[in-house]
Amino acid sequence: MGYVVYSCELLEKFCLNAFHKIGFTEEESKIITDVLMLSDMYGIESHGMQRLVRYHKGIEKGMIKLDAKPEIVMETPVTAVIDAHDGMGQLVGHQAMEMAIEKAKKSGIGIVTVRNSNHYGIAGYYAKMACDQGLIGFSATNSEAIMVPTFGRLAMIGSNPIAMSAPADPYPFFFDASTTVVTRGKLEMYNKMEKPLPEGWALDKDGHDSTDAPDVLKNIVAKNGGGIMPLGGSKEQSGSHKGYGWGMVCEFFCSILSQGTTSNFVNQNGKSGTCHAFMAINPAYFGNPDDIKKHFSQYLKELRESPKAEGQPRIYTHGEKEVAAVADRKKNGIPVNENTVREMIEFAKFVGIDPKEYFGDFAAKESKMFSGNY
Amino acid sequence: MGYVVYSCELLEKFCLNAFHKIGFTEEESKIITDVLMLSDMYGIESHGMQRLVRYHKGIEKGMIKLDAKPEIVMETPVTAVIDAHDGMGQLVGHQAMEMAIEKAKKSGIGIVTVRNSNHYGIAGYYAKMACDQGLIGFSATNSEAIMVPTFGRLAMIGSNPIAMSAPADPYPFFFDASTTVVTRGKLEMYNKMEKPLPEGWALDKDGHDSTDAPDVLKNIVAKNGGGIMPLGGSKEQSGSHKGYGWGMVCEFFCSILSQGTTSNFVNQNGKSGTCHAFMAINPAYFGNPDDIKKHFSQYLKELRESPKAEGQPRIYTHGEKEVAAVADRKKNGIPVNENTVREMIEFAKFVGIDPKEYFGDFAAKESKMFSGNY
Numbered sequence: 001m002g003y004v005v006y007s008c009e010l011l012e013k014f015c016l017n018a019f020h021k022i023g024f025t026e027e028e029s030k031i032i033t034d035v036l037m038l039s040d041m042y043g044i045e046s047h048g049m050q051r052l053v054r055y056h057k058g059i060e061k062g063m064i065k066l067d068a069k070p071e072i073v074m075e076t077p078v079t080a081v082i083d084a085h086d087g088m089g090q091l092v093g094h095q096a097m098e099m100a101i102e103k104a105k106k107s108g109i110g111i112v113t114v115r116n117s118n119h120y121g122i123a124g125y126y127a128k129m130a131c132d133q134g135l136i137g138f139s140a141t142n143s144e145a146i147m148v149p150t151f152g153r154l155a156m157i158g159s160n161p162i163a164m165s166a167p168a169d170p171y172p173f174f175f176d177a178s179t180t181v182v183t184r185g186k187l188e189m190y191n192k193m194e195k196p197l198p199e200g201w202a203l204d205k206d207g208h209d210s211t212d213a214p215d216v217l218k219n220i221v222a223k224n225g226g227g228i229m230p231l232g233g234s235k236e237q238s239g240s241h242k243g244y245g246w247g248m249v250c251e252f253f254c255s256i257l258s259q260g261t262t263s264n265f266v267n268q269n270g271k272s273g274t275c276h277a278f279m280a281i282n283p284a285y286f287g288n289p290d291d292i293k294k295h296f297s298q299y300l301k302e303l304r305e306s307p308k309a310e311g312q313p314r315i316y317t318h319g320e321k322e323v324a325a326v327a328d329r330k331k332n333g334i335p336v337n338e339n340t341v342r343e344m345i346e347f348a349k350f351v352g353i354d355p356k357e358y359f360g361d362f363a364a365k366e367s368k369m370f371s372g373n374y
Numbered sequence: 375m376g377y378v379v380y381s382c383e384l385l386e387k388f389c390l391n392a393f394h395k396i397g398f399t400e401e402e403s404k405i406i407t408d409v410l411m412l413s414d415m416y417g418i419e420s421h422g423m424q425r426l427v428r429y430h431k432g433i434e435k436g437m438i439k440l441d442a443k444p445e446i447v448m449e450t451p452v453t454a455v456i457d458a459h460d461g462m463g464q465l466v467g468h469q470a471m472e473m474a475i476e477k478a479k480k481s482g483i484g485i486v487t488v489r490n491s492n493h494y495g496i497a498g499y500y501a502k503m504a505c506d507q508g509l510i511g512f513s514a515t516n517s518e519a520i521m522v523p524t525f526g527r528l529a530m531i532g533s534n535p536i537a538m539s540a541p542a543d544p545y546p547f548f549f550d551a552s553t554t555v556v557t558r559g560k561l562e563m564y565n566k567m568e569k570p571l572p573e574g575w576a577l578d579k580d581g582h583d584s585t586d587a588p589d590v591l592k593n594i595v596a597k598n599g600g601g602i603m604p605l606g607g608s609k610e611q612s613g614s615h616k617g618y619g620w621g622m623v624c625e626f627f628c629s630i631l632s633q634g635t636t637s638n639f640v641n642q643n644g645k646s647g648t649c650h651a652f653m654a655i656n657p658a659y660f661g662n663p664d665d666i667k668k669h670f671s672q673y674l675k676e677l678r679e680s681p682k683a684e685g686q687p688r689i690y691t692h693g694e695k696e697v698a699a700v701a702d703r704k705k706n707g708i709p710v711n712e713n714t715v716r717e718m719i720e721f722a723k724f725v726g727i728d729p730k731e732y733f734g735d736f737a738a739k740e741s742k743m744f745s746g747n748y
Contacts, residue, residue, distance in 0.1 A: 109483050252670065310527070
């Protein structure tokens with residue numbers, strides 16, 4: 001399975017036009033595109049163009065409602081609860097984080113929780129929104145059940161990522177991680193690459209270790225059992241209950257506080273029900289923000305400069321790899337899996353724009369190889 | 375290495391009297407005792423009586439100042455920063471969580487961060503304080519560096535536990551976990567038991583895997599290198615960077631926001647400098663607290679009742695084992711490692727109470743076996 005490299009500009013233009021053509025306003029299309037592009041720019045392949053097929057199918061099936069108007073069902077100076085009414089996750093996500101940021105600026109802290117939404121891209125995008133304004137940002141989302149609780153065999157919890165970002169020099173701190181060992185996106189990538197999964201990632205339908213990506217994914221879709229292990233694996237000795245606990249913390253802020261759909265019922269009966277949470281904290285409510293930033297930057301520097309394990313050239317702090325990835329993608333473009341390009345071509349045709357305008361050579365080659373496919 | 379079983383009442387009486395005798399007020403002694411007893415009652419052996427030796431040594435060396443008066447250096451309706459001035463961690467911890475709870479009741483959310491403190495026991499105690507009043511509670515603490523960052527070989531981050539507790543039926547949710555695979559306390563227990571460490575827990579001074587508890591502990595104390603792995607182990611493939619990231623989240627709320635001592639400088643030059651963080655959230659600011667509790671309880675029930683992995687009799691939700699442990703300890707007493715009993719006898723002698731009054735048979739047997747020792 002090969003990769004095709006496209007410029008950031010081309011992929012951005014494609015997303016903007018595709019989402020605009022399907023019915024989103026220019027501003028909405030820009031927000032959705034921004035979230036997807038940041039993922040690919042950061043090297044988080046699983047949540048960039050690779051996710052378009054899910055939005056395509058979600059819109060096609062009516063799970064994602066193009067004209068949904070999010071409703072603020074409760075609001076206080078420091079909190080809010082929003083019902084997204086099945087709208088696009090990125091749009092309500094952006095709105096909710098803007099609200100959390102405003103609350104943090106005025107009152108010190110803002111927590112906004114969202115129910116009845118859809119997949120919202122990378123959690124880190126929203127945490128970064130707060131950080132870009134000098135605040136500490138958090139975001140989390142639940143998702144279709146994929147994590148098997150410790151000692152279980154049925155996925156009951158989402159990949160449930162939690163992201164945090166905070167100002168620091170020379171790079172902001174940026175931590176965005178599923179509470180499973182890996183995300184479903186990573187399993188899908190291994191599946192597309194036709195490679196066996198590393199040990200310690202997934203469980204078969206009976207709750208035993210499995211390295212068989214297609215089988216694990218098939219069982220997850222069919223709710224046969226099996227799924228991905230929590231961070232810490234499947235045994236308490238390696239901390240399975242801790243990853244499971246972090247998944248629960250995420251679930252609490254997303255689906256419990258918002259009184260929305262828990263992961264074990266997400267994406268069922270034609271409805272997503274995905275829930276999110278957003279928090280912004282104003283460092284000025286704890287001291288001088290410049291002093292706090294300087295103190296954090298110093299510690300991050302000490303970590304990077306601390307002695308390396310034998311054979312390891314470098315210690316990273318969270319957010320460093322992302323900065324390097326952006327520089328690389330801007331210079332060298334974004335490598336996109338061929339299967340993903342095929343999905344993008346299908347998406348183009350679905351929304352009614354010409355795939356050849358964006359993926360000309362590939363589309364031409366494909367139609368030659370599999371005549372009639374496009 | 376054997377265990378001796380003592381009643382909860384005896385251990386509680388011992389702690390109360392020992393801390394009172396050393397100079398704490400009755401109320402202060404009760405808070406400290408409560409924190410330690412909850413740990414042993416919950417079956418978290420590493421943070422109960424096993425920790426007394428550290429308080430003993432801390433007081434003896436002057437790292438813990440008996441007469442410290444915590445100072446509120448900044449306060450807003452939703453936040454506060456406290457300088458503990460090297461006081462006992464449990465006392466400033468209790469005070470800080472009380473403040474966070476008051477803020478959450480009045481303003482929806484309260485975050486209090488503390489610098490210049492000492493070891494404060496289990497993080498979960500403070501999270502539970504908020505939960506006992508119908509709120510969502512969080513607490514975290516940094517500690518002497520023990521976690522080696524991914525690709526590093528020197529411990530730079532504490533075990534950095536984060537705890538969360540929230541109301542639910544029939545048991546509250548209670549999650550209290552270090553962001554390392556295991557705590558230093560667990561290593562100390564293996565050391566006392568003279569057992570090799572399980573694989574995947576610790577690193578030697580060069581950053582390679584090690585199962586040698588005394589060697590790892592010796593290297594940590596001497597700052598030679600090595601330490602405990604983050605949750606997720608030492609490799610990115612198993613999620614090492616995620617555990618490392620959670621350790622950083624803890625560090626941020628504790629030592630960065632409070633502008634205190636980062637873990638890599640904790641317990642140096644005769645000063646602890648430990649930092650803590652506390653958060654309380656009022657569910658009434660998100661909806662009807664009873665509805666939220668009911669929704670959470672239902673999900674926890676679904677988790678417990680979901681299909682088990684082949685060969686596993688039971689799935690736990692966080693807090694369930696603790697409830698069972700309390701029932702067991704109340705009925706059957708608390709098993710205390712013999713080495714820990716020896717440390718308690720030393721502590722009794724240090725503060726000036728008669729160890730025979732509490733540990734009569736053991737103390738008598740010991741003085742017979744090692745005459746002159748007691």
